[in-house]
Amino acid sequence: MTTQLKLLLTCDYEVFGDGSGDINECVIAPANRLMDICEKYNARITFFVDVCEYWAFKDVEEKGGFEDKNYKPATIIENQLKKIIQRRHDVQLHLHPQWINYEYIGEKKFKVDLTRWRLPNLNGANVEDKPVTEELNKILKKGKETLEYLLKSIDSSYECKSFRAGALCIQPEYLVLKGLIKNGFKYDTSVAPKLFHLGNVTNFDFRNIENLSEYPVSTSLDIKDLSGVLIERPILTVKFNLFDRVKFALFRSSALKDKPCGCEGTVIASVQAISQSRINKIWSKLKSHYKMLDITGIISAEEMMFMLSKALKKAKILRLTGEVPIVAISHCKNLGNEAEIDKFLRIADSSSFIKLESLNEKSAWRE
Ligand SMILES: [Zn+2]
Numbered sequence: 001m002t003t004q005l006k007l008l009l010t011c012d013y014e015v016f017g018d019g020s021g022d023i024n025e026c027v028i029a030p031a032n033r034l035m036d037i038c039e040k041y042n043a044r045i046t047f048f049v050d051v052c053e054y055w056a057f058k059d060v061e062e063k064g065g066f067e068d069k070n071y072k073p074a075t076i077i078e079n080q081l082k083k084i085i086q087r088r089h090d091v092q093l094h095l096h097p098q099w100i101n102y103e104y105i106g107e108k109k110f111k112v113d114l115t116r117w118r119l120p121n122l123n124g125a126n127v128e129d130k131p132v133t134e135e136l137n138k139i140l141k142k143g144k145e146t147l148e149y150l151l152k153s154i155d156s157s158y159e160c161k162s163f164r165a166g167a168l169c170i171q172p173e174y175l176v177l178k179g180l181i182k183n184g185f186k187y188d189t190s191v192a193p194k195l196f197h198l199g200n201v202t203n204f205d206f207r208n209i210e211n212l213s214e215y216p217v218s219t220s221l222d223i224k225d226l227s228g229v230l231i232e233r234p235i236l237t238v239k240f241n242l243f244d245r246v247k248f249a250l251f252r253s254s255a256l257k258d259k260p261c262g263c264e265g266t267v268i269a270s271v272q273a274i275s276q277s278r279i280n281k282i283w284s285k286l287k288s289h290y291k292m293l294d295i296t297g298i299i300s301a302e303e304m305m306f307m308l309s310k311a312l313k314k315a316k317i318l319r320l321t322g323e324v325p326i327v328a329i330s331h332c333k334n335l336g337n338e339a340e341i342d343k344f345l346r347i348a349d350s351s352s353f354i355k356l357e358s359l360n361e362k363s364a365w366r367e
Pocket residue numbers: 012013014050094096165166167
C-alpha cells in the first residue's frame with residue numbers, strides 16, 4: 001500500500017498576545033487572502049479562532065465602550081466566521097485566557113492579564129477564583145457553544161470538535177484533556193513534537209513526544225493510549241541540521257515578511273528561564289534544530305516541500321500507509337509571504353505523495 005500525506009492547513013485567528021494589532025489589518029484581510037490562495041487549489045484551511053479575544057471585543061462593543069461607534073470588531077469577526085463556513089473552510093476553537101481578565105484602556109487598546117497566559121493556569125494570580133477544573137470546563141464549554149451558536153445558522157451540521165491551546169501552552173495537560181473529553185471534543189492540535197520553550201510566559205516542553213501523525217490520548221500527551229477517545233494531531237516538526245539551515249537561509253528571498261502590510265503589533269517576549277553559557281550558545285547554534293511547518297513563517301516554498309519530503313520518509317520508516325494526516329500551522333497576523341504559499345500549494349497539489357484537504361470533503365476536524 002502506498003503512503004500519502006494528507007495536508008491539513010490550519011491558521012490561528014487572533015491579534016497579538018498583548019492585545020495589540022488592528023483586527024482588520026492583522027486578521028480579517030489576511031484570512032481572506034489565505035482563503036483566496038487555498039481556493040485556487042480547492043484546498044481547505046481551518047481557522048482556530050481565539051474566542052476569549054472575541055468575547056472581550058463583544059463585551060466592549062455591546063456596552064458601547066468604543067469611542068468610535070462604528071468600530072465593531074466582534075461583529076466584523078462574526079461576519080467573517082460565517083463567510084468562512086459558507087466558503088466551506090472550517091472554524092474550530094482556540095483559547096487565549098489572558099483576555100478573560102481584560103481591561104479596555106481606550107482608543108481601541110486593551111490591557112490583558114498575562115498571569116493567565118497558560119490555559120492550565122487560567123485563574124492566574126487571582127487565587128480567589130473557583131477551582132481550575134471547574135473554570136477549565138466552563139471555558140471549553142462556553143467556547144464550543146459560542147462557535148456552534150454562531151455557525152449552525154449557516155450550516156446546521158456545524159460542530160466544534162477540535163482545539164488548539166493558545167501559544168501551545170497546554171501543559172500540565174491532565175485537566176485540559178479531561179475537560180476536552182468531557183465536552184465532546186475529538187481532536188487536539190496543541191503539540192509540536194520535540195520543540196520546547198521554557199519561558200516565564202510561554203512555557204511548553206514537547207521533547208518527549210516524537211509522533212509524526214495522529215495518536216489517541218487520554219490523560220497524557222506523552223503516552224499513546226489506544227483506549228483514548230481524544231486524538232492528538234501534532235503540528236509537523238522537522239529536524240534541520242546546520243547544512244540544511246544554511247542552505248535554506250542562503251536561498252530564501254529577502255522579500256519574505258512576517259507581517260501583512262499594515263499590521264503592527266507586539267510579540268510577547270518571553271524571558272528564558274535558563275540563561276545559557278557562551279559555550280552553550282555556540283553549541284545551540286551548531287546543533288540540529290526542529291522547526292514547525294509554519295506556512296506563514298519566514299519560509300520558502302522549497303523549504304516547506306523539504307519538510308514534507310522528510311515527513312514522507314519518516315512515515316515510510318514508521319510503516320504508516322494510506323492517507324497520513326499532517327498538520328501545518330499559520331497565523332493570519334504573520335501573512336507576508338503569499339507568493340511562497342501559493343507556490344508551495346501549487347507544487348504540493350501536483351505532487352503524487354501529497355493530498356491537500358479538499359473543500360469538497362467533510363472537514364477533517366469535524367469527522
Ligand atoms: Zn494563538
